[in-house]
Amino acid sequence: xxxKNKFYAQSIKDVLAEVxxxxxxxxxxxxxxxxxxxxxxxxxxxxxxxxxxKFLNQFKDFMIAILLIAAIIAAFSxxxxxxxxxxxxxxxxxxxGVFQETKAEGAIDALKKMSTPNANVxxxxxxxxxxxxxxxxxxxxxLEAGDIVPADLRLIxxxxxxxxxxxxxxxSVPVDKSVVAIKKDNPALGDxxxxxxxxxxxxxxxxxxxxxGTGMQTEVGSIADTLANTQEGETPLQVNLKKLGKTLTxxxxxIAAIVFFVxxxxxxxxxxxxxxxxxxxxxxxxxxxxxxxxTITLALGxxxxxxxxxxMRKLSAVETLGxxxxxxxxKTGTLTQNKMTxxxxxxxxxxxxxxxxxxxxxxxxxxxxxxxxxNDTKITEKGxxxxxxxxxxxxxxxxxxxxxxxxxxxxxxxxxxxFDSERKLMTTVNESGDNYLITVKGAPDQLLKxxxxxxxxxxxIKLTDKNREELLEIxxxxxxxxxxxxxxxxxxxxxxxxxxxxxxxxxxxxxxGFVAMIDPERPEVRDAVVEARTAGIRPIMITGDHxxxxxxxxxxxxxxxxxxxxxxxTTGEDIDKLSDEEFDAKVEQYSVYARVSPEHKVRIVKAWQxxxxxxxMTGDGVNDAPALKTADIGVAMGITGTEVSKGASDMVxxxxxxxxxxxxxxxxxxxFANIQKSLQYLLSSNLAEVLTLFIMTMMGWxxxxxxxxxWINLVTDTFPAIALGxxxxxKDAMNRPPRDKNSxxxxxxxxxxxxxxxxxxxxxxxxxYWYALKFPEHSASVEVHRDALTMSFMTLGLMQLVxxxxxxxxxxxxxxxxxxxxxWFNLAIVFSFFSMAAVVLVPGLNNLFHxxxxxxxxxxxxxxxxxxxxxxxxxxxxxFRLAGKK
Numbered sequence: 001x002x003x004k005n006k007f008y009a010q011s012i013k014d015v016l017a018e019v020x021x022x023x024x025x026x027x028x029x030x031x032x033x034x035x036x037x038x039x040x041x042x043x044x045x046x047x048x049x050x051x052x053x054k055f056l057n058q059f060k061d062f063m064i065a066i067l068l069i070a071a072i073i074a075a076f077s078x079x080x081x082x083x084x085x086x087x088x089x090x091x092x093x094x095x096x097g098v099f100q101e102t103k104a105e106g107a108i109d110a111l112k113k114m115s116t117p118n119a120n121v122x123x124x125x126x127x128x129x130x131x132x133x134x135x136x137x138x139x140x141x142x143l144e145a146g147d148i149v150p151a152d153l154r155l156i157x158x159x160x161x162x163x164x165x166x167x168x169x170x171x172s173v174p175v176d177k178s179v180v181a182i183k184k185d186n187p188a189l190g191d192x193x194x195x196x197x198x199x200x201x202x203x204x205x206x207x208x209x210x211x212x213g214t215g216m217q218t219e220v221g222s223i224a225d226t227l228a229n230t231q232e233g234e235t236p237l238q239v240n241l242k243k244l245g246k247t248l249t250x251x252x253x254x255i256a257a258i259v260f261f262v263x264x265x266x267x268x269x270x271x272x273x274x275x276x277x278x279x280x281x282x283x284x285x286x287x288x289x290x291x292x293x294x295t296i297t298l299a300l301g302x303x304x305x306x307x308x309x310x311x312m313r314k315l316s317a318v319e320t321l322g323x324x325x326x327x328x329x330x331k332t333g334t335l336t337q338n339k340m341t342x343x344x345x346x347x348x349x350x351x352x353x354x355x356x357x358x359x360x361x362x363x364x365x366x367x368x369x370x371x372x373x374x375n376d377t378k379i380t381e382k383g384x385x386x387x388x389x390x391x392x393x394x395x396x397x398x399x400x401x402x403x404x405x406x407x408x409x410x411x412x413x414x415x416x417x418x419f420d421s422e423r424k425l426m427t428t429v430n431e432s433g434d435n436y437l438i439t440v441k442g443a444p445d446q447l448l449k450x451x452x453x454x455x456x457x458x459x460x461i462k463l464t465d466k467n468r469e470e471l472l473e474i475x476x477x478x479x480x481x482x483x484x485x486x487x488x489x490x491x492x493x494x495x496x497x498x499x500x501x502x503x504x505x506x507x508x509x510x511x512x513g514f515v516a517m518i519d520p521e522r523p524e525v526r527d528a529v530v531e532a533r534t535a536g537i538r539p540i541m542i543t544g545d546h547x548x549x550x551x552x553x554x555x556x557x558x559x560x561x562x563x564x565x566x567x568x569x570t571t572g573e574d575i576d577k578l579s580d581e582e583f584d585a586k587v588e589q590y591s592v593y594a595r596v597s598p599e600h601k602v603r604i605v606k607a608w609q610x611x612x613x614x615x616x617m618t619g620d621g622v623n624d625a626p627a628l629k630t631a632d633i634g635v636a637m638g639i640t641g642t643e644v645s646k647g648a649s650d651m652v653x654x655x656x657x658x659x660x661x662x663x664x665x666x667x668x669x670x671x672f673a674n675i676q677k678s679l680q681y682l683l684s685s686n687l688a689e690v691l692t693l694f695i696m697t698m699m700g701w702x703x704x705x706x707x708x709x710x711w712i713n714l715v716t717d718t719f720p721a722i723a724l725g726x727x728x729x730x731k732d733a734m735n736r737p738p739r740d741k742n743s744x745x746x747x748x749x750x751x752x753x754x755x756x757x758x759x760x761x762x763x764x765x766x767x768x769y770w771y772a773l774k775f776p777e778h779s780a781s782v783e784v785h786r787d788a789l790t791m792s793f794m795t796l797g798l799m800q801l802v803x804x805x806x807x808x809x810x811x812x813x814x815x816x817x818x819x820x821x822x823x824w825f826n827l828a829i830v831f832s833f834f835s836m837a838a839v840v841l842v843p844g845l846n847n848l849f850h851x852x853x854x855x856x857x858x859x860x861x862x863x864x865x866x867x868x869x870x871x872x873x874x875x876x877x878x879x880f881r882l883a884g885k886k
Contacts (some may be wrong), residue, residue, distance in 0.1 A: 021138030153209030297725030321668025362458030482552030536737030601627035687758025
């Protein structure tokens, strides 16, 4: 529906004139012409990429490009096995990516599925039931309780009409509708009481509306358009991998070039030999298993999250969770239960908690009786059906163990005056023995005007002006707490009134009490908010509900803390008055954003992102979908969430529990820490290989054969690195602030660890090679050099396995953190150890790998040299801890 038309501000006559229609509806011929001209009342599908396009897009990643180049280099250098191994990793990674993307293309389809299949329309002054897709501008649509609105309508006739619009506006209770034109300029969606929006629900009453928007011209269509055009940013994981890939490329090219030119300057090898040497160096330097290891680590993290009721739709989102700095949460259904509940009641001029026993209080019992009789809720085997406010009143009676079956049998309803939004009251007449009981409920101020008496402690006395003032003050104090207050009154009469009019029936009432209700917060959310703050995460509320209601719930949940006043709460109307620059400057002062539209939500998320924050947005409604997609990580509710919000999200909460988000953040932090461990292990190992080959080249020593490098990479890089990815979580993961958005995999001491651990491994390997040459076991030069190459090869491979234990913590001693807690890691080390040793010990493999058999003394040297990495690293870690590192 175009904002420029502002149908909410026009009279019914002007609206009908603008859409060229009348109360009789369109003719069938005119409707067909409009359908042909404007198209069906349906949402356009977003352009989708094919499976092949998705697959090819996976190869645009910079790290993948590096691996493809490495595979080509390996193939040209004759290392076909190496080339095939790298290509297999790249293809597996691409298949994973395609699988995840294919699952994530559901938002627009879900919006289409929400369309109601049929609509009752008036055409040719007759009523027809037609497919909702055939509705056109100007059609007159009939609405009644239970209907789903088939298009955007301007209401032209209402009879106690109420709509449930929570999925679109965030308002937790049904809203009353009217036909009166709205004079306020650009009111929020929830305040446009003369409009009905596509895919909202009629909960009460009946009415007529003229179609003023179809398909993509509806409010839901506007959301679909925003969703289709929302660009998803790169996750911190993707940014980090790109940066790492570029850094590695530069280092690899520089080192390979140095080796090539130094070797040429020495003049003892041919151009081809030095080119192959440089290529071998490049292959050794590339952690070809990294993409697969990252993918597997994320996938394992996804499995653990699923067990904790957090379902990940995108692998990379697992890691993003760990860096979350802002959680922007919708209120209705996310922070609250989306279920109206009686919290307090007022009898005898006193405020009483709803949990208090009413059975010893005559006036409280009378109040409970009146609220049950003045009620249209249906009690079924599946639960309570009806208006959420009324079901809350019945639920209160059930909790208080009132016998409602007996009550309804003794006080059968014989007449009623339905609720309407003008007088704001509802009245019933019920049998009461030989007499009749009239019950009235409604707005406190209206009810008190019609009451002349009040029941106090079971006795009926005159309602004085002083009493009225005291009751209105109580009502005001409850309303300030964002509680929805209803007043209740009654009177006994001899006969059913001859005319059921407000003037005759709703007067000289006995006021009995107030009931204060609210959509209560989820009980576990407050603790989750506190835990989030402890973890350095700031929770904020972004809702379509009223300002006072939002602020009250936020204070109860500690989203608004005591030190924050009204300046920490803003509305969509206030945001509209600010330019982007002004809003960006003030966004951090707000913790609650109320009465906001889908466009506001996206603007809020983007403003926080401009501050360099990683933003998680939670929500369950259609109106949340664009913001969910814009956020760094979108979190949808699995039970109450619409399919639209799930389709736009990165993560779905299976239990709708806000606290699950905090658990997921903890898991995300552990996933990132484990990726860092794997990366530290891989890069330090590869650095050791590069340094060893580089120095060997400089010294003119024999170099490792390509198959040796390939075997070390295959055996030591794969299984231990994957096992490090499933290390148990750190106990203090949620006691630290989230890492900065600009941090990377090498932050937090990881880069330093890579450098010194890689250097130490390289030096020890070269020392063993030198020692074997200096103190040979054989006299023949060929055997001496073969022994030296074998010992240094075994030392490098086994030492990398031992160093995997060091990678479990950057600063802590492995003797404190529990080196053997991870059984899969232990098995991976044992398997890799025997795979390395088999090259020397198993007959027939010696010639394949160009190694010799080692005697006991040589094995002792290899083992001592390999284990010594623990000693050196422990000493350096001790110095770091003494220097104040954690």
